[in-house]
Amino acid sequence: MVGLVVVSHSAKAAEGICDVAAEMGSAEAEIVAAGGDEDGSIGTSAPRIQDAIEQARDDDGVVVLVDLGSAVMNTELAIEMLEAEDDDVRIADAPILEGTLNAAVNAAGSKATLESVVEAAEDAREYRKLN
């Protein structure tokens, strides 16, 4: 199964997003929160993200959902430090909450692939909230 990691500057936001996603009927999906910096305050931390990726990692790879700025940089660094094989860890370019929900629903499906989960997350970029 494709694992998911949620990287936010806020540990609470990352955990909250995981909770919301888990409630969307996709409790089977492996979703790991990696919010906050090394001591849990506001920020992001490459070693924390690295641990979360390892925890979420299964045979089918991991998709990482990120919020802003350093979340992207620290995730890239975490992936480099893991020496991930052939794109087996991917960052989705998607809004973090909506992207995580979409990705979790997709990942729980029996036909999910790393590619399909990234696509599902990135589809969330197009969502309108008001008509």
Added chain:
Amino acid sequence: MADTETQREAVLAAIDAVAERLSAEKSYLTDLDSAIGDADHGANMSRGFGAVAEKTDELDGDIDDVVKTVGTTLISEVGGASGPLYGGSIMFASQELEGGITAETSVAFAEAYLDKVQDRGDAQIGSKTMVDALTPAVHTFKKSIEQDDLPPLTALAKAVDAAERGVNFTVPLKAKKGRASYLDWRSVGHQDPGATSTLFIMEELLDVASEHLEGETDVDATSPEAVEREAE
């Protein structure tokens, strides 16, 4: 080229000097960062290099390994963007120092560091970031060594001077990257904290290099600007 033991002593002395300087400048860097960022740059940099300085007893491998450990320690200690930008880039560039520190490997290290910072942060000159201090410094260093055949210390002094002008250049710019970019026009008129800490680190490197290379070169190591700052 200085022998390996001198190089190691110089690197360890540089770690201590940078840690001390960033600790002394902690509140200044935090003030700069509270104007246009999230007010943690002073604390982050000071904590990060403080942690590296505490580790110097364990740093007894080859020069490139020692420098790599500086990077990995910063990554694990410094949250936010400074971890990957400073620590990640030092870690990446450390491979250029395999075989030790020479004028040639120093240029390669500096270029690799700049490339990684630019690539990771996706920042260009004029984005009001550390790249604005680093780019002129690295270009000046490379040109001084490779085109002008200047001694490494003179090249480094010129690079520090270029970095200082880069820091000043960040003041009137509108930020395009990082937290400061959310402030849009309100970021104009403030000096970039990352460019500033980059300058402080380089000033300490110059100081330590001057001390350790004394007697190895008959050329005046310090630029007039560096002497002036020293006197302050």
